Amino acid sequence: MSVEAGAEPRKIEKVAGAALRITWVDDHVSTFSWPYLRRECPCANCVDEWTGARRLDPAQIAEEVHPEGIDMVGNYALRFTWSDRHSTGIYAFALLRRLCPCSDCAREIA
Numbered sequence: 001m002s003v004e005a006g007a008e009p010r011k012i013e014k015v016a017g018a019a020l021r022i023t024w025v026d027d028h029v030s031t032f033s034w035p036y037l038r039r040e041c042p043c044a045n046c047v048d049e050w051t052g053a054r055r056l057d058p059a060q061i062a063e064e065v066h067p068e069g070i071d072m073v074g075n076y077a078l079r080f081t082w083s084d085r086h087s088t089g090i091y092a093f094a095l096l097r098r099l100c101p102c103s104d105c106a107r108e109i110a
């Protein structure tokens with residue numbers, strides 16, 4: 001199955017221990033820590049739109065960062081309002097699926 005085909009969430013939940021868990025339609029489960037998601041923010045301030053180079057210095061993001069709000073964007077993305085007041089990143093589910101940090105997905109990319 002292609003990554004895009006599996007990029008549809010069946011369940012989105014906040015997990016105690018500061019993380020977001022997404023269960024995908026293909027039963028794959030992704031668990032993202034808040035600082036990981038914040039550092040992967042795809043907005044134009046954090047990533048150069050032309051080169052794709054990351055402008056955000058990961059060291060600037062506190063480990064305690066967490067969302068004060070999570071909103072659905074249409075039916076294709078999530079928007080986080082982070083505790084550092086950053087809220088311009090739209091995290092499409094296709095992106096979140098690509099960002100899945102589990103060992104299976106990490107191996108596929110490598």
Ligand SMILES: [Zn+2]
Pocket residue numbers: 041042043044045046047086088089
């Ligand atoms: Zn951003």
